[in-house]
Amino acid sequence: MITSPPPGVITSDHQKCIDHCQKLLRGHISAVETYQIAIEKCDQPALVPELTRMKTDHEASVAELTNHIHSLGGEPEEGSGVWGSFTKLVEKAAATLGDHSAVQALAQGEKAGESDIQDALESGELSPTAETLYRDKLLPRVLEHQNALERLKEQRIA
Numbered sequence: 001m002i003t004s005p006p007p008g009v010i011t012s013d014h015q016k017c018i019d020h021c022q023k024l025l026r027g028h029i030s031a032v033e034t035y036q037i038a039i040e041k042c043d044q045p046a047l048v049p050e051l052t053r054m055k056t057d058h059e060a061s062v063a064e065l066t067n068h069i070h071s072l073g074g075e076p077e078e079g080s081g082v083w084g085s086f087t088k089l090v091e092k093a094a095a096t097l098g099d100h101s102a103v104q105a106l107a108q109g110e111k112a113g114e115s116d117i118q119d120a121l122e123s124g125e126l127s128p129t130a131e132t133l134y135r136d137k138l139l140p141r142v143l144e145h146q147n148a149l150e151r152l153k154e155q156r157i158a
Contacts, residue, residue: 016125018074024120024138025065025077027113031058034109038102047099050148054106057141064137068130100153107149113142 035055066076117139
């Protein structure tokens with residue numbers, strides 16, 4: 001069982017959990033950036049409340065992951081890293097191809113997030129707190145976002 005380390009001590013088990021959390025944190029930071037761009041570029045006002053709700057969910061995930069990384073003695077990353085290129089893709093899609101393409105790109109990002117969560121859960125390297133966070137909060141949010149984006153595509157709103 002992975003427990004909180006003494007101040008200033010990071011064990012290899014803690015580091016593995018921190019690494020998983022950092023990866024997911026970068027993805028959620030990118031999601032916040034990406035949803036913000038989609039909201040700003042959105043041509044259909046009916047989409048904005050749903051996109052804003054999903055952005056707010058990702059902001060909550062950033063806060064939760066940040067807190068957990070701190071609890072393990074790690075220093076949370078502040079940027080989206082390589083996920084930043086995904087943000088640029090959505091920005092181009094929204095500007096060039098419109099809301100439908102932006103929603104499709106957002107759905108791809110949510111699917112990638114689901115994969116990252118599943119991989120971490122299957123790794124056996126998460127602390128009990130992180131496992132609960134991933135299983136009970138982060139995964140359900142990502143799945144709900146996928147469903148919401150699919151509904152938007154089906155309704156031809158986007």
